[in-house]
Amino acid sequence: MSILKVDTLQPATGARVLSAGHxxxxxxxxxATETASGSSSYSDTGLTATITPTSTSSKIxxxxxxxxxxxMQNGGADAQGLFKLLRGSTDLMEAVNRxxxxxxxxxxxxxxxxxxxxxxxxxxxxTTYKLQQKCTVGTxxxxxxxxxxxxxxxxxxxx
Numbered sequence: 001m002s003i004l005k006v007d008t009l010q011p012a013t014g015a016r017v018l019s020a021g022h023x024x025x026x027x028x029x030x031x032a033t034e035t036a037s038g039s040s041s042y043s044d045t046g047l048t049a050t051i052t053p054t055s056t057s058s059k060i061x062x063x064x065x066x067x068x069x070x071x072m073q074n075g076g077a078d079a080q081g082l083f084k085l086l087r088g089s090t091d092l093m094e095a096v097n098r099x100x101x102x103x104x105x106x107x108x109x110x111x112x113x114x115x116x117x118x119x120x121x122x123x124x125x126x127t128t129y130k131l132q133q134k135c136t137v138g139t140x141x142x143x144x145x146x147x148x149x150x151x152x153x154x155x156x157x158x159x
Contacts, residue, residue, distance in 0.1 A: 018158040024058065025156045027051045032149040035133075036142035042084055042132040045143050050128040051154040053121060060119045061155040062092075062129055068148035070110030071097050073138035077104045081141025084132045085117055092129075093117050097141065110145045118157075129154060 018024065029049040037043050051060060062085060073079035080098040084091060099109035121127045129152065135141045143150050 018055070020159055022158045023155050024054055024158050025051070027154040029152050030149050031152075032144055032147050034142060034144045034147050036140045037133055038135050038140040040134055040136060042082075042134045045083075045131045045133050045150075047143065047150050047152050048128055048130040049152040049154050050126050051156060052126045053124055053156050055158070056122050056124055057159040058121075059157045059159060060121060060127070060129075061153075061157055062115075062117045062119060063153040063155070064115040064131060064151070065153075066113040066115075066143050066150040068110050068145040069097060069113040069141075069143045069150070070108065070145055071099055071135070071138050071141045072108045073099075073101070075105070076138065077101050079108070079138030080136045081138070082134050082136055083113070083115065083141075083143075084134075085115060086130050086132065087119055087121060087127060092119060098137075 027049050031047040033046055035045045071079040071081040078100055083095045085093050095115050097113055133141050
């Protein structure tokens with residue numbers, strides 16, 4: 001068994017000492033404007049954040065927390081919306097928000113909704129992540145209902 005003891009780690013000039021799995025930087029953005037869409041095509045929600053990775057090998061952990069997101073259907077049973085996370089124009093993931101009213105009188109659901117994704121952008125250029133939404137069944141889908149804030153956190157993870 002070997003033991004390494006040091007009092008100080010000092011990188012070469014201009015370099016960093018980075019251990020795999022450590023958070024290098026965190027960027028957060030808050031968006032608090034109710035944004036609804038009845039379209040069956042994706043549209044921007046307004047929730048975005050930009051990070052400039054320090055290494056091409058870094059991963060970016062994206063965390064989205066919608067304090068109030070939901071779908072509506074006036075006078076019908078089913079309501080469904082999709083949320084899509086993108087890096088620039090590249091699709092990363094889709095998530096479904098759905099409600100159903102067995103009485104067929106109309107369906108509505110609003111509540112906290114969470115999304116997360118680990119991305120490998122392979123760049124040291126500024127990288128923008130954004131959220132889009134579309135209504136697939138029902139009247140509309142929305143985030144920030146009642147102007148409740150939604151949050152996007154980007155964490156660069158050393159590899």
